[in-house]
Amino acid sequence: MFSPEKDLSRKIVETLGKDGMSISSLDKELAKMGIKDHRLVLTGYLRAMTDLGYLKMRDVPPAKIYVPAKRLPDSVYESVSKRCRTLSGVDTDEVILYSLYKLFKRPIFESELRNSGVMRPVGTRADEEAVSDTKKLLRKEGNIVPSDNAYIPSKDYPEEFGEILADIVLDCTDAKHLVLTTKQTKLF
Template identity: 30%
Template structure:
């Protein structure tokens, strides 16, 4: 059950990341996902898209003979989901480490493991465990924000920072919050290039 939920969240993240780059029809999205190694039946993909429209993540418009899907901006993601989505768009393989760096930069404090889990990405691999005299203050403050942190939850900090990566992820966070596509000729493509 847990692996199915994880797989479904991964598919959802790929759909949203793909559609945040450009709007697509079901056929275009299906081909793009297959190119990324995600094999999903078109009817199942249609179900995912309809569900994501219903919950307010995507918008759908009909341009005959196709339905075109795009990301619905300002979909009320919290900061953790936004950082997670932006980190996935920028570099899926290192999304956990990049999400940790971004949250550490934004909050200027160590992060709890529970906070990293809220990002919806793989947990970071490169971090150091830390303790803080303000631990209980952080737990109390997060509790006031509706985030329950177990008293024994591990705290962590990133091992390194990269201002260029931070800026690129910040750009993706802004793009997820408001549609920048209409203002630029091409959105940045962070996919790794191969040398021939």
């Protein structure tokens, strides 16, 4: 789901490009895109992104130039898609739908599936009551509510979901080095 407040960091990194920009230049570019906040809000947001290590600040008096320092983390849609695409022997689009459905505990909209790289119809269309409840939840949480169809999985993939979830958690916590990757076959 696109939510302007939650997606601002990605817009900022895209707008800064590899050369970076001053606060006033960035503010003007964001205003052209329809993102208008007070310059102090933008300054605070840039400072927070710098503190998190996503941006670097260069002092070029009288301005401060912000430059992307590292890639932003993947969205949940990108993470699930990336992990599902590594599986073999299953319909990855169906596994993506199943994984998102299990994570969010609600029907998944077409726009969410597209964000995950699914470009064809999968699963079963959700009933109107479930879609209505989902829209109420999204609206309540401040998300933009999609008007497209929502789907639920038609098959279960509990083993694949477990692998995907474990892989995402290990990746987010930078703990992959703790996983045993081989099994000992002989005792010494």
